[in-house]
Structures are given as C-alpha cells and as structure tokens.
Amino acid sequence: MTTINVPSRDQVSPANQALFDNLKKGLGKVPNLYATLAHSEHALGNYLAFQNAKSSMTGKAREVVNLVVSQVNNCEYCLAAHTVIGGMVGFTPEQILEIRRGGASFDVKLDALAKLVKSMAVERGHADTSLVQAFFDAGWTKENLVDAIVIIGDKTVTNYLHGTTKVPVDFPAAPKI
Structure with missing residues (x-):
C-alpha cells in the first residue's frame, strides 16, 4: 500500500506555503488534513475558499x-x-x-x-x-x-x-x- 505523507511547508509550492503561514497564524498549526490537500497546487486554496465562503448556516x-x-x-x-x-x-x-x-x-x-x-x-x-x-x-x-x-x-x-x-x-x- 502506498502511504500518503503529510507534506511539510518546504515540500509544497510557494502559494501553498503562504496558505500554511496563514493557517498557522489563525489556528496555531496546519492541520494534517489541510496539509495533505497541498499535494495539489490548487486543492488547498480551493478547499479553504469553499469552506470559508459565506453561508446562511453558521x-x-x-x-x-x-x-x-x-x-x-x-x-x-x-x-x-x-x-x-x-x-x-x-x-x-x-x-x-x-x-x-x-x-x-x-x-x-x-x-x-x-x-x-x-x-x-x-x-x-x-x-x-x-x-x-x-x-x-x-x-x-x-x-x-x-x-x-x-x-x-x-x-x-x-x-x-x-x-x-x-x-x-x-x-x-x-x-x-
């Protein structure tokens, strides 16, 4: 079975590094599942935008x-x-x-x-x-x-x-x- 690692900040793209920095400021850490999204150039940013979008459900x-x-x-x-x-x-x-x-x-x-x-x-x-x-x-x-x-x-x-x-x-x- 292939193991999917949790990438560190230095293993992700510059755009994802900036997202890691923002997450660390806001949450005190980069949760492993968010970091895993950063294996993709776009998935973490897209997911965070989706998750943080305005909603009537809060x-x-x-x-x-x-x-x-x-x-x-x-x-x-x-x-x-x-x-x-x-x-x-x-x-x-x-x-x-x-x-x-x-x-x-x-x-x-x-x-x-x-x-x-x-x-x-x-x-x-x-x-x-x-x-x-x-x-x-x-x-x-x-x-x-x-x-x-x-x-x-x-x-x-x-x-x-x-x-x-x-x-x-x-x-x-x-x-x-």
Whole structure:
C-alpha cells in the first residue's frame, strides 16, 4: 500500500506555503488534513475558499452538519476535529454524541437539521421528503437547505480525503459511539 505523507511547508509550492503561514497564524498549526490537500497546487486554496465562503448556516448549525456527515462517513479525522470545534461553539460532550447519532433533542430546530442531514448523507442526496418538510416546519428556509447541502459537500471532501489517505489524526480522538 502506498502511504500518503503529510507534506511539510518546504515540500509544497510557494502559494501553498503562504496558505500554511496563514493557517498557522489563525489556528496555531496546519492541520494534517489541510496539509495533505497541498499535494495539489490548487486543492488547498480551493478547499479553504469553499469552506470559508459565506453561508446562511453558521456556528452550531454548521457543526451539526459537519458532525452528522463525518459520522455517516465514519471519518475518524473529521470526527476528532469537529468534536473539538463543537465544544468551542457551545455543545456539551453529550450533545455532540447525540448529534453524531443524527438528532438534537435539546433543540427543535437543530434536531430537524440533524435528522435531515443524516437522511441526505445516508441516502446520498435522496432525503426522506417528510424530513425535508420537518426541516421547513422547524423554521429553516430554502436558502438554509441549499447551504446545508453545500456544507455536506464540503465535509464529504475531507471525509473522503482522510478515508483514502489515512493521514495521522492530529486532534484528540473523538469518543466511539
């Protein structure tokens, strides 16, 4: 089996070196999965632009999507990273585990989001129509639906990247469920 390394700053292009510098300033490090994207001249910059684009889904809602999709795709790396981020946006460890299972009984709106996202991820975009209706009934909009789907795409990219490369996880391991 070919091992995919995590490139260091001196092993990537000048454009990616600048992105590494910005990531280190903002996050204190360059996460291994981001560094792995830098094997491509363009992937890291494109991914960061995609991930940081404006969205109607922010904060807790974005983390619900990230956690649910990462659980469905069984991505050890993204579950670890988003467990940390989920705590930073205010979820308790128990709430994070519940979200990963596809629900959020502690918040009606986030519960509808989690259930819909799980359906979309499991069914590869063919969501249960009753869950789409429950999402709207909970107060979400058509804009929110489209933006949630974009976040699913974003998270699927990194889930697949880790699933294929198996680069080392550089966040505390997420609890098993």
